[in-house]
Amino acid sequence: AQGQNLNCTFDTNLCSWTQLRNDNSDWKLKRGSTTTANTGPTRDHTSGNGQYIYFETSQGASGSKAQLSSPQFTVPRRPPSCFSFWYHMYGDSVNNLNVYLKSGNTLGKPVFTKHGNQGNKWIQAKINIRNKNNIKVVLEAVKGRGFRGDIAIDDVMYTSGIRCPQNTAPGNTGNTSITCNFEDDALCGYKQLTNDNFDWSRTTGTTSTRGTGPSSDHTYGTSKGHYMFIEATGKRRNQKARLMSPRTTTLGDKCLRFYYNMHGSNIGKLNVYAQANNVLGSAIWSMTAEQGQDWRLAQVTVRRRGNRRYNIVFEGARGNSDAGDIALDDVSIIPGRCPALGSCNFEKDFCGWTNVASDDFDWRRNHGPTSSTGTGPPNDHTLGNTKGTYIYIETSAPRVINDKAQLRSETFPNNNGNKCLQFWYNMLGSQVGKLNVYIVQNDIKTLKWTLNGQQSGTWNLGRLPVPRVKNSFSFLLEGVRGTGVRGDIAIDDITVTNTRCTLSPSTAVASNQGSTTPTQATTLGTTKTPTNGRTVGCSFDAGFCGWTQLRNDQFDWSRKRGRTSSGGTGPSRDHTSGTGYYIYTEASAKTMNQTARLQSVPVKPTRSSSSSCLSFWYHMYGPQIGGLNVYIQLGASMGSPIWTKKGTQGNKWINAKITVSQTRQYSIIMEGVIGNGYRGDVALDDVALTNGACTGQTSAPGTVTTIPPSGGTVRSCDFENRNLCRYTQDKTDKFDWIRQAGTTSSTNTGPSSDHTYGTGRGHYMFIEASAPRKRGDMARLISPRYVDRQDMCVQFYYHMYGTGIGTLNVYAK
Numbered sequence: 001a002q003g004q005n006l007n008c009t010f011d012t013n014l015c016s017w018t019q020l021r022n023d024n025s026d027w028k029l030k031r032g033s034t035t036t037a038n039t040g041p042t043r044d045h046t047s048g049n050g051q052y053i054y055f056e057t058s059q060g061a062s063g064s065k066a067q068l069s070s071p072q073f074t075v076p077r078r079p080p081s082c083f084s085f086w087y088h089m090y091g092d093s094v095n096n097l098n099v100y101l102k103s104g105n106t107l108g109k110p111v112f113t114k115h116g117n118q119g120n121k122w123i124q125a126k127i128n129i130r131n132k133n134n135i136k137v138v139l140e141a142v143k144g145r146g147f148r149g150d151i152a153i154d155d156v157m158y159t160s161g162i163r164c165p166q167n168t169a170p171g172n173t174g175n176t177s178i179t180c181n182f183e184d185d186a187l188c189g190y191k192q193l194t195n196d197n198f199d200w201s202r203t204t205g206t207t208s209t210r211g212t213g214p215s216s217d218h219t220y221g222t223s224k225g226h227y228m229f230i231e232a233t234g235k236r237r238n239q240k241a242r243l244m245s246p247r248t249t250t251l252g253d254k255c256l257r258f259y260y261n262m263h264g265s266n267i268g269k270l271n272v273y274a275q276a277n278n279v280l281g282s283a284i285w286s287m288t289a290e291q292g293q294d295w296r297l298a299q300v301t302v303r304r305r306g307n308r309r310y311n312i313v314f315e316g317a318r319g320n321s322d323a324g325d326i327a328l329d330d331v332s333i334i335p336g337r338c339p340a341l342g343s344c345n346f347e348k349d350f351c352g353w354t355n356v357a358s359d360d361f362d363w364r365r366n367h368g369p370t371s372s373t374g375t376g377p378p379n380d381h382t383l384g385n386t387k388g389t390y391i392y393i394e395t396s397a398p399r400v401i402n403d404k405a406q407l408r409s410e411t412f413p414n415n416n417g418n419k420c421l422q423f424w425y426n427m428l429g430s431q432v433g434k435l436n437v438y439i440v441q442n443d444i445k446t447l448k449w450t451l452n453g454q455q456s457g458t459w460n461l462g463r464l465p466v467p468r469v470k471n472s473f474s475f476l477l478e479g480v481r482g483t484g485v486r487g488d489i490a491i492d493d494i495t496v497t498n499t500r501c502t503l504s505p506s507t508a509v510a511s512n513q514g515s516t517t518p519t520q521a522t523t524l525g526t527t528k529t530p531t532n533g534r535t536v537g538c539s540f541d542a543g544f545c546g547w548t549q550l551r552n553d554q555f556d557w558s559r560k561r562g563r564t565s566s567g568g569t570g571p572s573r574d575h576t577s578g579t580g581y582y583i584y585t586e587a588s589a590k591t592m593n594q595t596a597r598l599q600s601v602p603v604k605p606t607r608s609s610s611s612s613c614l615s616f617w618y619h620m621y622g623p624q625i626g627g628l629n630v631y632i633q634l635g636a637s638m639g640s641p642i643w644t645k646k647g648t649q650g651n652k653w654i655n656a657k658i659t660v661s662q663t664r665q666y667s668i669i670m671e672g673v674i675g676n677g678y679r680g681d682v683a684l685d686d687v688a689l690t691n692g693a694c695t696g697q698t699s700a701p702g703t704v705t706t707i708p709p710s711g712g713t714v715r716s717c718d719f720e721n722r723n724l725c726r727y728t729q730d731k732t733d734k735f736d737w738i739r740q741a742g743t744t745s746s747t748n749t750g751p752s753s754d755h756t757y758g759t760g761r762g763h764y765m766f767i768e769a770s771a772p773r774k775r776g777d778m779a780r781l782i783s784p785r786y787v788d789r790q791d792m793c794v795q796f797y798y799h800m801y802g803t804g805i806g807t808l809n810v811y812a813k
């Protein structure tokens with residue numbers, strides 16, 4: 001077969017496509033809407049009244065899959081052949097759509113992937129396939145954490161020996177030659193200019209330098225897709241590379257859209273020009289410095305220049321070091337002006353605002369009332385009727401308390417003057433949670449505006465003044481789910497103006513003005529230590545953030561979604577969301593005591609605090625687990641571990657917290673050690689670094705924090721904090737408990753290290769039995785006072801070693 005039997009509209013059946021049997025579910029034929037509201041299409045793509053196929057997510061566990069296979073076919077050597085299809089991914093629980101090229105029994109890695117809500121619309125995907133013998137295309141849908149996650153496909157087509165046309169970038173409707181996703185070897189007619197210092201390069205996957213550039217392209221979202229980038233290695237500071245588009249074919253104002261990646265500790269500058277009559281002119285758009293690991297959307301209006309036609313020129317300037325690769329993908333240009341930066345009435349789409357990939361659920365567009373009674377607005381703010389559109393968070397099942405939905409604006413190049421963010425919000429409902437507004441700058445987010453609970457009025461005006469700032473920034477809107485389904489929060493008519501304003505309402509002031517660093521630009525975590533834009537904090541959903549593989553070990557840490565490849569070891573899902581990524585050490589085909597080391601970016605202690613709290617979640621499950629060590633490296637020496645765990649810790653994610661006290665720059669090293677077999681995978685997730693010592697009032701490392709059904713909380717102390725978590729010495733006893741690190745002062749008694757860290761750096765409490773103590777002397781340590789309405793479980797670790805050990809008693813006073 002030459003591929004012609006891959007074509008299918010699904011109007012009558014699956015054509016020559018077949019359901020695979022090694023999955024959990026099947027694709028289904030459907031006409032009209034799917035069975036679940038607020039997800040899936042309302043009609044097919046072909047005619048509007050035909051059929052399509054879809055993956056039904058009302059049943060099945062998170063991570064379950066449905067796979068559909070094409071017949072076997074062969075792709076000619078040259079030129080590439082085009083496989084295209086239309087997909088629909090709408091709903092706040094949408095997970096993944098993957099496309100594989102299966103050879104024999106090997107599925108391999110996806111050649112195309114999309115994750116999360118893509119809007120209530122059909123979108124075309126095109127994949128160039130090169131020189132493959134006896135392959136099958138496999139379409140795979142993966143279920144997320146809820147039932148509003150239906151994924152649909154229609155109008156599959158394969159064209160042998162013809163490259164996919166470049167008339168449309170995914171999700172756009174541009175029809176000029178400037179539009180390009182760089183899958184074409186001819187670059188859609190783009191040319192390297194000669195009045196620069198070096199050329200742009202075309203690549204797939206990562207760039208050749210660690211710690212900079214994207215992990216995949218934007219079009220396909222996999223290592224098979226192509227993008228353009230500037231290679232900073234071997235270049236000098238401020239050297240430039242220029243890439244010029246074909247000339248425009250129509251007149252009038254245009255909106256230029258493109259995706260860029262500026263990730264690295266020494267990013268230079270990306271400039272965009274509209275060159276007319278061979279005159280470059282002034283830049284119409286510029287961006288500098290680290291912008292995070294993800295692809296960011298940029299939009300800029302190119303105004304009509306009389307009757308002159310022009311070329312778009314992308315200019316990348318090299319920064320201070322090799323960690324300065326800048327990437328470009330999915331360029332398009334459409335008639336009319338772009339929406340004002342940051343402004344949106346949501347009547348057509350989200351404008352330049354994007355849902356954050358690694359939060360709990362998405363903001364969605366809606367008109368009329370929401371699906372729950374007693375909450376949400378009756379109509380939008382723009383038109384004031386049920387035909388107008390706004391955005392909101394849907395708090396019905398499967399949402400739970402404190403689930404977060406985050407929406408991020410485009411990046412503002414800088415703020416030379418005052419700005420004002422203005423928006424209209426609706427927070428009607430007896431179970432409304434919280435609405436937060438952050439400013440994200442240098443990959444650090446700072447809470448600036450917050451409201452909690454029900455607010456009277458259908459639509460209320462919110463304002464946030466933005467003072468002058470030196471660096472680029474963006475806004476982040478965060479809706480937090482409250483205690484129940486009557487907690488929908490809505491927003492409409494966002495505008496950003498170059499004017500002064502006052503905070504509105506006055507009660508929206510953020511009591512905690514601390515900054516937090518995101519794990520990547522669109523996965524906002526909780527780390528407070530900015531390090532030139534790269535971060536210690538990481539959920540690993542979009543890459544390794546600021547962490548790099550060391551070379552003084554025997555193998556590398558790997559990123560993984562779902563189960564590891566060996567049974568009886570490793571986690572079944574990540575800690576962050578249950579559907580994202582974690583990192584782990586693969587124990588198969590390794591020998592005992594081999595190590596994998598991962599190093600953070602350098603951390604420079606702040607003037608206000610020399611102590612920081614390193615938090616991470618680890619998973620050590622399997623009968624052949626080796627160890628996990630944490631080091632603080634000063635200079636060239638790793639020194640001894642400050643924290644260590646050995647052996648299996650159970651099939652669960654466990655939180656560890658370590659207080660790091662340093663006055664000079666350091667880096668953190670995570671070391672996984674192989675045990676005596678392949679069932680020894682060690683995993684890490686959700687690393688964070690915050691200013692100040694760990695409090696000790698949260699889950700102690702080695703325990704699991706739970707909230708009892710009746711609403712109680714876990715209280716714990718690891719004694720790493722000098723205030724002992726408010727434990728006090730009893731003044732009616734004979735002597736006091738002592739806080740200690742390492743061994744006690746007497747030989748042949750006491751521990752060699754604490755239990756929390758497992759090293760000489762961690763602290764514990766002990767009684768010193770040496771003189772002047774005598775037999776029967778007592779030392780009592782009293783916890784804070786608790787009030788409970790249920791039975792509680794007290795858990796602690798004790799050490800009683802020595803020939804003259806007395807008695808340890810516990811009382812409920």
